[in-house]
Amino acid sequence: MSGRLVIIGTGPGNPAQMTPQARTAIAAASDFFGYGPYLDRLDLNDRQTRHASDNREELARARAALAMAASGRHVAVVSGGDAGVFAMAAAVCEAIEHGPAEWRRLDLEIVPGITAMLAVAARVGAPLGHDFCAISLSDNLKPWALIEERLAAAAAAGFVIALYNPISRARPWQLGRAFELLREKLSGQTPVIFGRAAGRPDERISIVRLDEAQPEMADMATCVIVGSQETRMIARDGLSPLVYAPRSAERPMR
Amino acid sequence: MSGRLVIIGTGPGNPAQMTPQARTAIAAASDFFGYGPYLDRLDLNDRQTRHASDNREELARARAALAMAASGRHVAVVSGGDAGVFAMAAAVCEAIEHGPAEWRRLDLEIVPGITAMLAVAARVGAPLGHDFCAISLSDNLKPWALIEERLAAAAAAGFVIALYNPISRARPWQLGRAFELLREKLSGQTPVIFGRAAGRPDERISIVRLDEAQPEMADMATCVIVGSQETRMIARDGLSPLVYAPRSAERPMR
Structure with missing residues (x-):
């Protein structure tokens, strides 16, 4: 052949x-x-x-x-x-x-x-700097209940979470529900990065707190990165903030 | 400046x-x-x-x-x-x-x-084809108890797991302990990929079952990918098998 x-x-x-x-x-x-x-x-x-x-x-x-x-x-x-x-x-x-x-x-x-999460991460610092996971929010091929279980498990165990396929015309509510669920597990101060078209001329990157995150901030071309409880944000005069996940963790989770 | x-x-x-x-x-x-x-x-x-x-x-x-x-x-x-x-x-x-x-x-x-897990995955098929996580096994900067908690949470929630920094002279036992723990959560048939120096002249890729996985199969330059319960292996005559994580999941985990 x-x-x-x-x-x-x-x-x-x-x-x-x-x-x-x-x-x-x-x-x-x-x-x-x-x-x-x-x-x-x-x-x-x-x-x-x-x-x-x-x-x-x-x-x-x-x-x-x-x-x-x-x-x-x-x-x-x-x-x-x-x-x-x-x-x-x-x-x-x-x-x-x-x-x-x-x-x-x-x-x-x-x-x-x-892959998208690496390109987005590079634009804001090192948000994937410690243990992380990648979850597709598309429930076309898996049940939504399984996605919720994975979001909850990842947040509870302290993973940074990269969300792929966050939203589309056919899947309008899933990202909002994911933010609701994550707000039950994580502080409202947790940094959330919306990275659209990273590295392209139409790039749009925004960094908000979890309690401000709205599904309308994403579209089909966006990768959303939700920090862990350890994620840090560094303010910089006249420059966008740096977001990073520290390499170290001081203590067991619970 | x-x-x-x-x-x-x-x-x-x-x-x-x-x-x-x-x-x-x-x-x-x-x-x-x-x-x-x-x-x-x-x-x-x-x-x-x-x-x-x-x-x-x-x-x-x-x-x-x-x-x-x-x-x-x-x-x-x-x-x-x-x-x-x-x-x-x-x-x-x-x-x-x-x-x-x-x-x-x-x-x-x-x-x-x-990053290493993408290069290794490309050599064997699509083992990161559904939700996955990346965990560093180094306990230099985080407590081992936290690593165990993350391994257990990831396996229970059905994530494929990419292990970075699996072993070194200063950290000889951690990978063996991780396999022990994962064998409690996952079938012994689960495919495990040892990907060393993927894409380089000294590349060495091996695919084994979780019940055969041994820490000696890895070194500092290895990325280890542990499948989920849904990971599939396709035998090919005269070619190495393909390993992939199906895009679909039929049911909630429990």
């Missing part, structure tokens, strides 16, 4: 944050599958073909890409950020597990990228 | 995984602070000065870098992986908070990088 499939994390959308490995992988592929806006960021030539699809069709997209790779093409599946973090790599693995045996024999490569 | 400080995540050590932003930041700086092996990876010129220090002297290194930046130099603090994940960005913020007021006025930039 001569076909190849490469799954590429293109980073947060700033070309300076896309790795040379991703750039090389893009240059080598013939056919590109992905969400339209991610494909729009690529600088493709005339011999390279786009196969754009909607953001909610990940499994169908993965199957189409695998089928084309199995036919002998050199196929790229493109994600923003890192392909392994709430993105296409898991969908491709799922399609392989449940697909024809020949898909398991494909030459498969995965190229990592800068 | 004309000095500048840039904190740079250089990625896992494969030059193809260092971003153009990091490369540009390195080219512009005059003085480099960091752990010797990370500085060794840089291609510095005659006008650029190395200030290498031991890995356990993060706060002293941060202060020295800040003092030099405040004196007007263009200083780079260099981390492997991402500077914000168990690395130098938090130490620099801590030094700023407790240091002289002029340090808060410095021109400070942080450049994100591919």
Whole structure:
């Protein structure tokens, strides 16, 4: 079988944050599958073909890409950020597990990228400086009760929490409910970072206290980072504050 | 004040995984602070000065870098992986908070990088494909009881767990104790990935079941990823298995 499939994390959308490995992988592929806006960021030539699809069709997209790779093409599946973090790599693995045996024999490569929480964190200091977790707030594929359980467990155990997929037209109330729940577990003073389009020209970063956090501060392109009880904020004259999670913790939680 | 400080995540050590932003930041700086092996990876010129220090002297290194930046130099603090994940960005913020007021006025930039768990995950499939957390097993700066509490909470809530700083000469027993604790919470069949030097010539990746996991399988340069109860393993003839965390969860945890 001569076909190849490469799954590429293109980073947060700033070309300076896309790795040379991703750039090389893009240059080598013939056919590109992905969400339209991610494909729009690529600088493709005339011999390279786009196969754009909607953001909610990940499994169908993965199957189409695998089928084309199995036919002998050199196929790229493109994600923003890192392909392994709430993105296409898991969908491709799922399609392989449940697909024809020949898909398991494909030459498969995965190229990592800068995921959103890292790009956002770098803009404000070091909010992921101690133990942290990443939770997708999308309840399309998991029950909301499980998301609440994970939010509560993470806050109680002192993890900083990065929220992916915080809000969308189809999921308007989940982020507000998450803030409500976190306010029961954490001080209202806890810093919350709304990081939209970090590193891109349309970047918008804001830092508020948990008791001021509102779901309207986020959109689909936002990664929200909620601090722990140990997260610190450093005021700076004429500069935005620095937010960081100290490397040290003085005591057990309880 | 004309000095500048840039904190740079250089990625896992494969030059193809260092971003153009990091490369540009390195080219512009005059003085480099960091752990010797990370500085060794840089291609510095005659006008650029190395200030290498031991890995356990993060706060002293941060202060020295800040003092030099405040004196007007263009200083780079260099981390492997991402500077914000168990690395130098938090130490620099801590030094700023407790240091002289002029340090808060410095021109400070942080450049994100591919952190180890992303590089390891990309080599085996999509083990971070659903909610996950990152925990440092180092108890130099936090009590071991807190680490145990976080491991237990993460496993019970179904997070995939990435373990940073799993073992060292000074911390020989912690990883074995962590596996013991996780075996109480998770099935012995749970996939565990030992990812050493992912993407580098001396890369060594192994995938075992939790009941086979031994601390000797890791060293200082290893990131260990412990799956959740939902993590899947796909056997492939003649190829290493794929490990992934499905995007979907069928039911609440309990």
